[in-house]
Amino acid sequence: MRTATYGATGGTLVILTGASRGLGAALALALCRPGTHLATLSRHKHTKLDAHAAANGTVVQQHPADLTDAAETTRAIDRLFATLPRNADRYCLINNAGTVDPIGPSGTLRQDDIAQALALNVAAPMLLTSRFIAATAGLRADRRVLNISSGAGRKPMAGWSVYCSTKAAIDMYTRSVKLEQGDTGVRIVSLAPGVIDTPMQARIRASQPEAFPALDNFKAMHATGQLSSPDDVAARIVAYLERDDFGQTEIDDIRNY
Template identity: 55%
Template sequence: MTDTAFDTVIVLTGASRGLGAALARDLAAPRTKIIALLRKPDPALEADVAAKGGVLQQVAVDLADLDDTAVQADILFPAMPAGAKRYWLINNAGTVAPISTIAGLGDPAALRTAFDINVNAVILLSAAFLRAMTGRQAQGRLLNISSGAGRNAKAGWGVYCATKAALDMFTRTVNTERDTHGVTAVALAPGVVDTDMQGAIRASDPAHFPAVAQFQGMKDKGQLASPANVAASIHAYLQRDDFGQTEIDDIRNY
């Protein structure tokens, strides 16, 4: 396809599995190009997107490596196809590790990785997206997948709560500069989704995460949302005319 063949261009992180993979599949459509940033390309995902008439470009990148992330961002965003009506960046990748009480946090590498994936990579990618959107006559939307953990403290999640709270405030700050780049940003909590991250949470040591039984019970009672259903709800949310009216939001409100 030529650049002018696309109405919608989407950059999506964390598309290897879980909610990210479900989003890629749900967003796929004719005249839509999805640029997926993921650790390892997935031929099945590419086939599923193509089957729905979309185009998937997979870019292997480790978001915990900020130098590589910055290099990829400076290549990818300026090269986004011109002439589309909509450009969306969805920062979905994230990590819940390290799960530990505050007193147990002593590994600098684990802290760096959490903040690099959940916050710093988001900032780098968003900055490159905003630079690329400046002057484009098109809709620009930035969706940061946040968490209720950034708005409600939970024992054992000191790092996760802190990174998601930072993500929420970063999103608000993007909107204070909207006049310079024309992009509207939202930090959206997806609810409790049945992903590998939830599996890691359920396997936590109760001594480090006292609420582990609550999450185990949610799984046992079938209370976790499916990635496919949440992805469909997020897709609909991205298309709302009032996108951005609520900067810090939760998909469970819709």
């Protein structure tokens, strides 16, 4: 890990979860720009991030954290916000970490699997957003939260009762925070990224038909090249995060842009 103090005046500070694989790994690389300070929270280290950040004038700190573990999540968040600078022009939080598991009919689900999904998909982004709002309160800076949601939170699917419910929860949480923050507080969006060629999609295609009736549709999308590339979606999300009208539409889909 490259150690760093966030001491430079101005620039952008971005906090990103789930940065070691899939869309999160692509986002971490896309966010590396001169004047950016990037802090990640991930179970594993992004092996290419440090060198890529150094080549692009980005200060990076990778904080190891298993966000399904409440105690470990709290410790990691405490470490992260203990070093938060007070002099950036823009502060961004991207809650990207998530899991599609458990997959299967509701009558087959196990308590531990449900609890882990709720911890990662709902509790962790709620806690991070809460701490982000409190830590940046009173700063003369642009403050933005981007929750990576899913179309599954807006359309029920058999076999995905937990995943759909957790993403619907994040959508409603986003709406509630927007009401609390009003026009002058933190701007917040819950964004569906579309169907992307990531390890999560590979996990979905490894499902059993009896557990996930829509399995053939996802296999067909992969076979016919209908999945978006992580790099392309990451670039579009970074551009979306920088829009002047960010937050005006709090429930959105990157495929609209």
